[in-house]
Amino acid sequence: MAGKTHALTDYYTLNCLDLTLKDFEAPRARFDPQGAWELAYGVYSAPRAHICARVGRLRLQRQSTGDDTFDLRVTYEKTLPADYTQIVTAHLECRSDALSTPVRWTWSTVTQSPEGEAVAVTQLERAGEARAGEVTIRDARAESRIPVGASIALNWALFDAVQRLPRKAVEPLRFSLIDHFDQIKPNQTLSFRQSAKVSLGGERIRLYAYNQFGQGVVPWEYWVDDQGRLLFAISGIEAYLIESSEQ
Amino acid sequence: MSQKSSEQPTERTSDTTRRRFLQTSVAGAGAFMGRWAFGAASPTEAGPRAPSSGPQPNFLFVICDQLGLDALAAHGCPDVHTPNMDRLVNRGVSFMESYSTNPLCSPARSSFFTGRMPVETGVVDNGLAIRAGIPRMGAWFRQAGYETAYSGKWHLPGPYQPKIDGFTVLPAGVGEGDLVDTVTSRSCQAFLRNRRSDAPFLLVASFVQPHDICWWAINSGKLLREDLPFPQLRDRLPELPPNHKIRPEAPKVHDARIYRRWSDLKWRYYLYIYYRQIEMVDAEIGRVLDALDQSGQADNTIVVFTADHGEGRGRHRNVQKWFPYDEAAKVPLIVSCPGRIPEKVKDATHLVSGLDIMSTLCDYAGLEAPRGVLGKSLRPLLEDKPVEWRDYLVYETHFTGRTVRTPQFKYVTYEDDPVEQLFDMKADPWETQNLYKESQYADVMRQHRQLLGEWQARLSPAPQATDVG
Numbered sequence: 001m002a003g004k005t006h007a008l009t010d011y012y013t014l015n016c017l018d019l020t021l022k023d024f025e026a027p028r029a030r031f032d033p034q035g036a037w038e039l040a041y042g043v044y045s046a047p048r049a050h051i052c053a054r055v056g057r058l059r060l061q062r063q064s065t066g067d068d069t070f071d072l073r074v075t076y077e078k079t080l081p082a083d084y085t086q087i088v089t090a091h092l093e094c095r096s097d098a099l100s101t102p103v104r105w106t107w108s109t110v111t112q113s114p115e116g117e118a119v120a121v122t123q124l125e126r127a128g129e130a131r132a133g134e135v136t137i138r139d140a141r142a143e144s145r146i147p148v149g150a151s152i153a154l155n156w157a158l159f160d161a162v163q164r165l166p167r168k169a170v171e172p173l174r175f176s177l178i179d180h181f182d183q184i185k186p187n188q189t190l191s192f193r194q195s196a197k198v199s200l201g202g203e204r205i206r207l208y209a210y211n212q213f214g215q216g217v218v219p220w221e222y223w224v225d226d227q228g229r230l231l232f233a234i235s236g237i238e239a240y241l242i243e244s245s246e247q
Numbered sequence: 248m249s250q251k252s253s254e255q256p257t258e259r260t261s262d263t264t265r266r267r268f269l270q271t272s273v274a275g276a277g278a279f280m281g282r283w284a285f286g287a288a289s290p291t292e293a294g295p296r297a298p299s300s301g302p303q304p305n306f307l308f309v310i311c312d313q314l315g316l317d318a319l320a321a322h323g324c325p326d327v328h329t330p331n332m333d334r335l336v337n338r339g340v341s342f343m344e345s346y347s348t349n350p351l352c353s354p355a356r357s358s359f360f361t362g363r364m365p366v367e368t369g370v371v372d373n374g375l376a377i378r379a380g381i382p383r384m385g386a387w388f389r390q391a392g393y394e395t396a397y398s399g400k401w402h403l404p405g406p407y408q409p410k411i412d413g414f415t416v417l418p419a420g421v422g423e424g425d426l427v428d429t430v431t432s433r434s435c436q437a438f439l440r441n442r443r444s445d446a447p448f449l450l451v452a453s454f455v456q457p458h459d460i461c462w463w464a465i466n467s468g469k470l471l472r473e474d475l476p477f478p479q480l481r482d483r484l485p486e487l488p489p490n491h492k493i494r495p496e497a498p499k500v501h502d503a504r505i506y507r508r509w510s511d512l513k514w515r516y517y518l519y520i521y522y523r524q525i526e527m528v529d530a531e532i533g534r535v536l537d538a539l540d541q542s543g544q545a546d547n548t549i550v551v552f553t554a555d556h557g558e559g560r561g562r563h564r565n566v567q568k569w570f571p572y573d574e575a576a577k578v579p580l581i582v583s584c585p586g587r588i589p590e591k592v593k594d595a596t597h598l599v600s601g602l603d604i605m606s607t608l609c610d611y612a613g614l615e616a617p618r619g620v621l622g623k624s625l626r627p628l629l630e631d632k633p634v635e636w637r638d639y640l641v642y643e644t645h646f647t648g649r650t651v652r653t654p655q656f657k658y659v660t661y662e663d664d665p666v667e668q669l670f671d672m673k674a675d676p677w678e679t680q681n682l683y684k685e686s687q688y689a690d691v692m693r694q695h696r697q698l699l700g701e702w703q704a705r706l707s708p709a710p711q712a713t714d715v716g
Binding site: 012013015016018043045047048049053055056078079080081082084086109111119120121122123124139141142144179180182183185191193211213215216217218219235236237238 | 328407408409417418419420421422423425426429430433434436437438440441442459462463465466469470476477479480483520523524526527529530531533534537541
């Protein structure tokens with residue numbers, strides 16, 4: 001079933017990105033998902049076919065801190081009306097395991113005016129920690145402890161995890177999701193779905209897709225390239241498209 | 248009046264430190280926000296008189312978009328997990344016969360903020376503004392000394408506006424619910440965390456989800472080759488409703504949003520996505536409720552939770568809204584304040600409406616409601632006090648549609664359409680048998696037409712409202 005101005009691929013989530021992919025050029029530089037890297041993504045809202053608006057930017061910076069640990073720094077800038085921006089910055093200490101399990105994390109949010117001034121009433125600084133089946137969320141005034149299952153993952157750290165997963169079908173990973181740093185969503189699965197040759201920027205490129213399902217998420221599809229680099233992450237009408245890759 | 252629920256809240260432990268008041272005020276922060284300043288109030292009358300004595304409660308008014316009444320776990324939905332909405336059900340009174348004044352975004356919202364019917368506010372369709380001269384909630388409460396703040400979807404007329412009369416706007420917007428609701432919840436969390444004022448507050452947290460389901464229906468024919476984009480989900484899909492394929496005789500305009508060619512699989516995936524979107528907004532609501540609990544103000548804050556309208560969910564083969572069936576018109580309405588309002592109460596007796604929210608807030612705040620407000624304060628029902636309650640309510644659909652709901656029946660009529668509808672809502676809650684032609688219901692039909700006439704005679708329609716349809 002072809003649309004009026006584009007041909008549908010066999011891949012629903014790539015169709016959601018629609019014309020935004022028309023001129024997309026996949027990054028070609030060498031990429032080692034285990035090493036230090038910086039990846040930036042455009043954040044897109046795609047409510048209708050042929051409408052895919054860039055509404056923000058996500059930057060992830062990874063740095064190994066030991067044999068089996070790494071730091072992940074997150075900067076998320078969300079466009080707001082009247083040229084305001086909500087900026088979220090976070091520092092995650094994670095394990096280099098299948099889920100990039102978060103150990104400790106801090107994050108701050110603020111809304112900035114078009115002139116770059118912080119709007120004081122919107123500022124927040126909070127921290128989280130995972131230990132022994134419990135997640136603790138705290139700020140200067142309050143602390144909450146929430147029981148979780150044995151396996152946990154944080155949404156932005158999954159952008160790292162999928163880059164290091166085997167590119168073949170294995171037993172699905174099962175975990176509780178810590179979404180947006182403090183929302184616990186249990187009963188998640190993450191698994192390899194398929195390998196596919198996809199036409200991008202005039203050439204056919206081999207990509208690998210992983211799916212995440214669970215409570216409180218519209219199904220996610222993560223697409224990585226031959227080197228494991230995450231190119232696209234799509235959940236319903238919310239999409240992330242790689243804009244730069246540095247190592 | 249009610250039946251007790253047996254649900255238990257999700258267990259959490261929280262250690263809240265004593266709140267310290269800081270020096271700056273939110274009003275100061277409002278000025279600092281520059282373009283996000285609030286506009287001047289424009290009431291037609293002198294404004295509310297503040298009570299002479301006694302502390303006034305705070306209000307947290309939480310709105311979802313396109314959430315049906317029975318789409319909460321605590322209201323019996325087996326396909327969704329809503330621990331935070333369930334928290335509200337367990338902490339307060341949940342009205343089970345609660346209706347939108349007009350199951351469409353802008354019209355319903357105009358009633359929330361004015362206590363008037365959409366035909367009076369002039370908002371008879373999406374993207375219209377409340378007509379000038381009608382007092383609105385933000386300005387009314389601000390004049391009475393409340394600190395008023397708003398975050399999220401407004402849609403009167405624009406979806407997100409930097410200025411809303413009577414409110415300090417906490418920025419949110421650009422994108423759909425999946426990208427906006429987290430901004431809204433963070434803004435509300437920050438407001439509750441950072442506010443400095445001693446004044447009571449009225450905070451509106453207006454979320455978009457699960458409205459994102461609209462786009463799934465619109466896009467599915469254009470983006471999908473198969474009915475189930477994720478075959479791995481085949482065994483996790485909800486069952487179809489019992490009235491899925493039943494379409495009683497109906498006025499012509501009801502046929503607007505039927506998807507006849509969808510397979511059962513496609514319908515079930517639609518439902519699966521809808522319930523995940525509800526879970527997404529439930530998490531956002533949890534963030535705001537946690538922030539309220541940690542602010543030290545929860546004991547003196549009345550939380551009102553509702554939605555503008557429901558969602559078709561495949562009932563009668565419908566998607567979306569703006570038709571009179573309960574799946575679109577019936578919405579949650581939960582009021583909670585432990586210690587002040589009874590807990591774990593479900594009121595399945597009284598007919599209530601989005602019209603009643605303004606009156607209820609005014610009553611608790613000790614304010615007179617603006618002249619012309621048609622809603623009734625829910626306070627006597629919440630506190631289980633004797634009160635004469637309405638025998639019927641009316642809601643509007645699609646410009647000229649009117650529905651009269653009495654305790655037993657639902658009567659539907661559209662101007663210039665000879666087909667009416669009458670459902671026995673006790674015997675036929677899934678609205679499968681249209682009784683309007685059956686002679687034994689002739690008196691019931693007459694009675695409901697008369698009630699509608701009486702209701703219409705009380706209204707002061709906005710000039711533009713009579714020009715449409």
